[in-house]
Amino acid sequence: MGNKNTKNKIMNGLELETNKVSALVIHDKNCGIYTIFIDGINGPIISAPTLEEAKEKFTTAFRLSVAVRNFRYFTQAVKASDEIKKKLSKKILGKNNPAIEYVEKELDAVC
Amino acid sequence: MLTINYKAAYNLLEPFYQRRSLHQIVFGYDTPENIFEASKVAAMALEDYDYLDVMVSKREDLDKKFSLFIDGIDYENLPIVLEKDKDLNLLEFVIVSLKCNNKIDPKLFHSVIESQAESKQKDARLCIELFDSIRKHFLKTK
Numbered sequence: 001m002g003n004k005n006t007k008n009k010i011m012n013g014l015e016l017e018t019n020k021v022s023a024l025v026i027h028d029k030n031c032g033i034y035t036i037f038i039d040g041i042n043g044p045i046i047s048a049p050t051l052e053e054a055k056e057k058f059t060t061a062f063r064l065s066v067a068v069r070n071f072r073y074f075t076q077a078v079k080a081s082d083e084i085k086k087k088l089s090k091k092i093l094g095k096n097n098p099a100i101e102y103v104e105k106e107l108d109a110v111c
Numbered sequence: 112m113l114t115i116n117y118k119a120a121y122n123l124l125e126p127f128y129q130r131r132s133l134h135q136i137v138f139g140y141d142t143p144e145n146i147f148e149a150s151k152v153a154a155m156a157l158e159d160y161d162y163l164d165v166m167v168s169k170r171e172d173l174d175k176k177f178s179l180f181i182d183g184i185d186y187e188n189l190p191i192v193l194e195k196d197k198d199l200n201l202l203e204f205v206i207v208s209l210k211c212n213n214k215i216d217p218k219l220f221h222s223v224i225e226s227q228a229e230s231k232q233k234d235a236r237l238c239i240e241l242f243d244s245i246r247k248h249f250l251k252t253k
Contacts, residue, residue: 026202031112037206039249044177044192045199045206057194064173065189067165068136072186074150075142097161107202107248 021098023058025051026107055102062100113231113238114198119223120207121178127214128180128191133170136179201238205245217246
């Protein structure tokens with residue numbers, strides 16, 4: 001799953017750092033449904049009847065959301081002036097492919 | 112259990128976000144043609160295979176499975192991603208409302224719950240109370 005390289009890469013003097021995001025997993029015991037999302041920021045909101053299925057779908061949707069964000073960021077960087085471009089490029093590289101850490105949390109039944 | 116019809120959730124979000132397919136994002140009218148090619152070259156140089164996988168190999172498949180809701184101004188933020196044509200459970204609907212907290216008035220979420228509950232012969236007041244209580248729980252833990 002994802003980019004397992006957690007070491008920094010240096011490319012053209014710019015640093016690529018793989019960071020980590022925490023995804024909340026909430027299991028509604030009454031319905032048996034697992035819901036996964038990232039607390040505090042946008043991204044995918046996924047639910048499934050099994051934890052494995054929910055994680056699989058979430059991982060796919062999360063990679064999609066990161067790729068879209070990076071593409072939009074890349075587009076802005078290309079359009080920007082040289083000075084801004086340098087700043088944006090650094091930020092793009094720093095945001096690539098965060099690893100997902102799943103945190104399970106209890107919540108009273110919501111059915 | 113009250114579920115929120117996908118189309119009702121979609122209609123609620125659509126006026127506040129740009130709703131684009133992955134294909135439209137990559138080849139949209141506001142994206143110069145060469146930028147996508149340049150992003151592929153950069154991704155290859157960086158060995159960013161996740162990016163290439165999403166944008167090249169699986170683009171069509173992903174477009175069929177997921178809907179993307181994009182903030183037109185904030186390009187640093189991730190898009191909201193929902194599964195296409197899949198109804199949302201109440202918890203998912205709460206999470207959507209929290210992600211849209213600065214854009215969409217929670218009362219509009221109440222209206223959707225009310226109409227969904229009525230059409231499914233559920234107690235709308237109870238569903239809204241449950242929605243508010245879960246929302247409050249998450250807002251408190253921030």
